[in-house]
Each structure stands twice: as C-alpha cells, then as structure tokens.
Amino acid sequence: MDKYEVVIGLEVHAQLNTRSKVFCGCANRYGDPANTLTCPICLGMPGTLPVLNEEVISSAIRTGLALDCSIRPYSRTARKNYFYPDLPKGYQISQFNDPICYDGHLTIETETGVKKTIGITRIHIEEDAGKSMHGLGEGTSIDFNRCGVPLIEIVSEPDMRSAFEAYAYLTKLKQILKYLNVSNCNMEEGSLRCDANVSLRLVGAKELGTKTEVKNMNSFKAVEKALAYEINRQRQVLDAGERVHAVTLLWNDATEEAVLMRSKEEAHDYRYFPEPDLVPISVSTEKIGAIRDQLPELPEARSLRFKTEYALNDEVVSILIAEVEFANYFEATVRAGALPKSAASWVTSEVLRLLKEGEYELASFPISPAKLCDLLNQIDDGKISNQAAKKVFEWMLGNNTSSVLEIINELGLAQINDEDALGLYIAEVIAENPDEVRKYREGKKQLLGFFVGKVMQKSGGSANPKSVGELVRSSLENA
C-alpha cells in the first residue's frame, strides 16, 4: 500500500462554438488568416463597450444543468487584470465571486471499475485572449482572432486520486460537452484546455499537501503523462524529507518533463473587481426551465436506452455512445431499417476501424446510414456473404452514386445458393483432395471446415458458407 494519497483537481477551459464572439459581432471561427476576425471591441480600443452574447449564457447554463449544477439567477462579470501582449485591453472579462453555475458533479469509473462522483465547484464564463506566435519572423507575432472567443471554465473539486481518474474525468467531461454541442472540444486546436492542481499527502492525513499547478497539456495523453510525472516528482521530494513548493509548471511534450514557469511568490495578483461596462447577468426561472427542456439525451440515458431498446451488451454500447456522432450514425442506420445487432456489429468494427485509421471522419463519411442499412439487409437476407459485403463496403467508400444492388451485380458478388453450381465446386474439391476425404471418412470430422474453405475459395467468396457446409457433409457422407 502506497503511503501517499494523490489529490488532483482540474480546471478545464472550453471554447464555446457560438457563431459570434462573446462581446462583439465578430465571427467565432478557428483557422482564418491572422487578424481578420477583429473589430475595435475585441481589439480593446478605448471607448468601446462590450455587449454580452446571450448564446454564451445559454451554453453555460446548458453545461451547468448537464453537470447537475445549481444555476445562479443573478451573477456578475469581473475584470481580471494582467498585462500580456496578446491581451490588448490589459484585462480579461471573467467571473470571480458568484459564478453562473456552481455545485455540480459528474460520475466516472475508476481503475477498478467502481463508479465515483467528482464534484464540480463552479462553471464561469470568460473571454479568451489572443495568441502569441513565436518564431514566424523577427520577434513575436500576435493573432487577435482569438481575442473575445467565449470560454467556459469548469473547475472540479480536488476529488481525483490518480492520473487515471483525471483522465477518466476529462474523457467524460468532453463526451458531455460534445453531446451538448456547446464546444468542439479539440485539444490540438486549443478549444479544450486543461490545467491540473496536484498534491500528495500521507494516507489518512486530513490536511491537503502543498499543491503545484501543471499547465500546457495539449492532449489527453499529455495530461496522463504530465500528471504521472508530477506525482512521481512530488513523491521523490517528500521521500527525501523535503517540502513541495507551490509552483506553476509547464509540461513539455517533446522532452516529457514539467519545467518551472513561476513560483507562488511571483504569481499574479489579478486585482479582480466588478466589470463596470456590463450589467449583471440575470436569468429567470422560466429561461432555466426552457433550457432544461431542450437538453439533448446525455450519454448515460442513451447508454441505458441502447441496452434496453436494441438489446445490446454493455461493451458494445459503451463503444457506440463514446462519441455523439458515432452514436447518431449507428442509430440512423437502425432507423433506416437495419437490424440493431447487425448495425452495431458493423459500425463498431468496419466503420470504427476506418475512423481510427484516420483517413475518414464521420462528419464527411462517404457511406450514409441509409446505404449502410441497404448493405446490412443484403447480408441479413442471405443475398451476400459477410466477406462479399466487405468488398462492397470498400467499393462504396470511393463511389456513392451506385446503389448497393448495382455494386453487388457489378462486382459479381451475389451469393451462390444454387445447389448445382455449388455441387460442381464440391465435386472438384473432393476429387482434388483424396487424402483428406479418406481421413474424413475414417472419422476426422473436423476436416469439414477445410473442405468448406476450399469450396469458398473456388467460389471467390460468393458461396453461402452455411449451404456449403451442409452440401459438403452430405456429399462426403453419402458417396
């Protein structure tokens, strides 16, 4: 048993996918040429006034409700003051006391498969800063497109006890944000960012140990590695009888080390004060009710429904619901008329394989659910073999104009159930393999598979394996 207990809390920033920015009408988009999505407001020109985008409030409340938070009917924005080149106003509009959502939770599964509740301290809204780009030319360039992009910051309680639990929390949170369609949650593009507070204490101790903050983790993998690194570092410090210092560390993905960014003595004092240019945010009970009524089906409810409505097992369902687009694709295939079991098995094998290989994305996947349904129905009706269906599927990836039947005919894949045609193949196989025939007749019945394989080969995969098995057996036994 480890003598230390690990304590982790996460602060997650998610960029909201609203059409416009939080305080101006500029488009909220990623990847445009630098400094083309700006105006005097988001550039922080003197004399301009912010106007709060109502969608931002709705998205924050949606998220809060999905995470079982209480929603404050009345909350304020605050100025967080600091100087940085990518922050032209010299302050960021955020929320300090009384954030819009507070006191929620979500449930994760621990290493041992036990369900565990992680508290959500608060969710507040704020604006993103611009982006400094080093190494493009002389000095540093700044892109202000990101200035004023709306963010929600989701702060957890220090309830996680391992890097694994932190990873599970982040995975679950991302899944819920995607189901809610409030953020794209792309860590590589920075639309989901995570900072961690980590401390160790002796098992059984009541007081928390000194915590450090780890920043700059740009992928889920990086979070897991950075936390494992920092836990190990603190363990060594404590084992050596020294004290952990309250510092902020930057994770370097290339060297897989966390390097010192600043010590607590140098830490910012943001001098928060109420934002004088914005009226308080007031949210009526009716509005909260309306947002609650429009919440989509969330992962846990969907998981339960897939198990009961489609009679699928836990393992398959957890793969299907992991990503909302994936669950939608599966369900659209079923709604088009495919058998749930066939659709689940095909989607979690063939479709998932292609997505994992990275060449395709579901948003632009060339095979529509209706087309996949046509193909699956051909298999389930015994018109083509599973093996032949894989060929049709490959073909459909590059050609979405022909119908499934046209492709089957074009590729000559219609399953041969015709006994005469199969009989010829079987006779050939029997003639070509006298030794195996003798052994089979002497009692080595497991050779049946060998004969079926040979016949399937001769038919180019288009024979129906079930019919072949029956015919081969009767040929061998009755001759």
Ligand SMILES: [Zn+2]
């Ligand atoms: Zn603007």
